[in-house]
Amino acid sequence: MQIIRSVQQMQQRCLTARQAGKRIAFVPTMGWLHEGHLSLLREGRRRGDLLVLSIFVNPTQFGQNEDFDSYPRDLERDAALARDVGVDLIFAPEAADMYPRGYQTFVDVEGAMTSVLCGASRPGHFRGVTTVVTKLFTIVQPHVALFGQKDFQQLAVIRRMTADLNLPVEIVGMPIVREPDGLAMSSRNVYLTDEQRRQALVLYRALCEARRLVAGGRTDSAGIVESLRAMIEAEPETRIDYVEICHQATLERQRTVDADSVLLLAVFVGKTRLIDNGYLLPTD
Amino acid sequence: MQIIRSVQQMQQRCLTARQAGKRIAFVPTMGWLHEGHLSLLREGRRRGDLLVLSIFVNPTQFGQNEDFDSYPRDLERDAALARDVGVDLIFAPEAADMYPRGYQTFVDVEGAMTSVLCGASRPGHFRGVTTVVTKLFTIVQPHVALFGQKDFQQLAVIRRMTADLNLPVEIVGMPIVREPDGLAMSSRNVYLTDEQRRQALVLYRALCEARRLVAGGRTDSAGIVESLRAMIEAEPETRIDYVEICHQATLERQRTVDADSVLLLAVFVGKTRLIDNGYLLPTD
Incomplete structure (x- = not known):
């Protein structure tokens, strides 16, 4: 398993893998992996030749008064869990490489789908999500990407965006994983x-x-x-x-x-x- | 030379070509080809194994009172010109296939670059351009795309968008082609x-x-x-x-x-x- 920090290096690696006929399965996360993420990775392992996990706490999907700073981060811990489920590449970019000075482009799913529910409570949240997922898809070039159904609205928005932008990626939603007493993993x-x-x-x-x-x-x-x-x-x-x-x-x-x-x-x-x-x- | 109407068929064809190691050169246009377009196609012919021309009068980049309806269209004439300069594939989709019912996703380059000049006179114009170019790039999967410098602001906006979204496409700007008396071709x-x-x-x-x-x-x-x-x-x-x-x-x-x-x-x-x-x- 390899950890790649550079956007350019990651994209080059994935373009080369695709060219060589590898099927790329991709699980985008913000890290601090739990059983929910691991279930996505195990399914990804079954569906791809090259299994890519991204770990990126994406600043553009957090609001001003939200928990961007306190969001739990531990790459070493996540890397150990990822290795155990057979991840090939971890993509862990820096925010300054994803959004360099002068960055100005955003992807927006308009209408009710992003303005209700979490979209109402967290203005700009889905714009941050769709923008970073578009970027991750163009960098990682996956054939298939796996998302948890716990973020139900996010999954619906990403399906919409992927279809609308003709991104050649199969979107797979996976069931919520719960603690033994029923609490959804998060x-x-x-x-x-x-x-x-x-x-x-x-x-x-x-x-x-x-x-x-x-x-x-x-x-x-x-x-x-x-x-x-x-x-x-x-x-x-x-x-x-x-x-x-x-x-x-x-x-x-x-x-x-x-x-x-x-x-x-x-x-x-x-x-x-x-x-x-x-x-x-x-x-x- | 082949003319492809279907978005899905075009994408499949281009993904297969890429996989086979072909270098794809792409010239997106709204058709009614003139010497300016032909100069892009000739340069594209030199730079790629598979030369793709798209012809699509994109409704989302026209304003309410603009010339969408009257914009000149003649696919037969364009196809003859394209064949002469060695185009391999013409992609000529229908608007209903590019923007099917329920379409909701837009790509926006924010800030001054799209709000001055043509952006001030044509609100929403660049949003239409960046959205359709993103879609055309994900459908055609080009290694290199060629644009005329006559649309100077458009070229700058597309360069910004391509870099920001990490689209793996080299953007080439080509000089304005003029009539013998100096009028820019349009x-x-x-x-x-x-x-x-x-x-x-x-x-x-x-x-x-x-x-x-x-x-x-x-x-x-x-x-x-x-x-x-x-x-x-x-x-x-x-x-x-x-x-x-x-x-x-x-x-x-x-x-x-x-x-x-x-x-x-x-x-x-x-x-x-x-x-x-x-x-x-x-x-x-």
Whole structure:
């Protein structure tokens, strides 16, 4: 396994691999790897000849008052985990190489898909995501790229962008990986105190409750959401960002639950913003 | 020579060619080919194994009241010219295939470079250009792409975008090709009446006058521009959009002429908007 810092060197290496007929599988991350990331890497290992992991805490997708500075970073730890799952190349660029002086170009998915949910709470976030993912795709030249479904809206936006810009990359979404008690894996879980960690479980409990209500015949989104909000607000350190039932592809709000309905949650627990989501009807 | 209409078929063809080790040279155009385009194609023929010409009158770079509908189109005529200079593939997509229903992604070079000059007169124009060029690059997968320097600002914006998005494409700018009397070649010259065609020469005469003034020791941009404006306004059917002296790389206005100074002109002659430009000091 090799760690490459230089954008130019990485691109040259990947263009050469492609030219040699290698199939490139790519997992872009911000590091501080957990089982969710590792599940993507294992699937990538199966799908590609050359498995590339990028680790880049991308400044353009963080807002002014967000956790860019405190986001956990440990390249040595991540490299050891990556080696164990068979990563070939880690791309870990510097921000000054990704966004050199005079940088001016941004990729934007316009419309509701990026202005609702996390787009409403985090203005500019998806513009940062789509810009860096476009750049990573042109540098790494992957045949296939894997993303976690925990960032459900991000995955939908990246699918849209990839199709719109004709990027020749297959986008694969992989299921949320959860702790044994149900908490969705996230690099940000490290911020939680023991008590907050306990309260954070309410996201998963809300998802289970929503599924229970739907299985029992409820289809009115407003009523379901109201119950879930009460459940989440009962935990003293929580503050709801959003609780919404949306169409899986368009992310438009749905009044009535159907097979395309996804529950999407964003909840602050203390100062830590956690997200979770899931389909409300069985998907298989 | 083959004409390909389908985006998917074109991309597949180009990915296969790259994989086979072919060097792809690409000239994106809106068709109605003239000697300017042909000079790009001849240079592309020298630089690539596979020479691709795209012909696409891109709706997203035209404003509401511009000439999208009347822009001259004749694929048969263009195909004959292309064959003569050795084009291998013409890519002539339909707008509905380039921008299918639900299309939402745009590439933007932000800041002064796209808000001055043509960016000021044609809001959204460069956003349309950078978006379609990104798409054409991901579809055609060129090693080298050739653009005319007549669209000086467009070339600067595309260079910026290509560098910022790490697109692995060498951008080549080629000199303006002029009619024997000095008029810069343009597909839009076809709109001119005989009388307007005569008056349109004032763009080239203004450029020559500016060079003469600079050769004579003048370096004050404001004074030079004032003389040129008077000269242009003396032609009855002209209406000046802009006459500016700018730095060749940043496109910022310059008070004093130096080796980086470019004169940039946009002038309506009747209803036809013509552009021209040139360095004010010898460049070799």
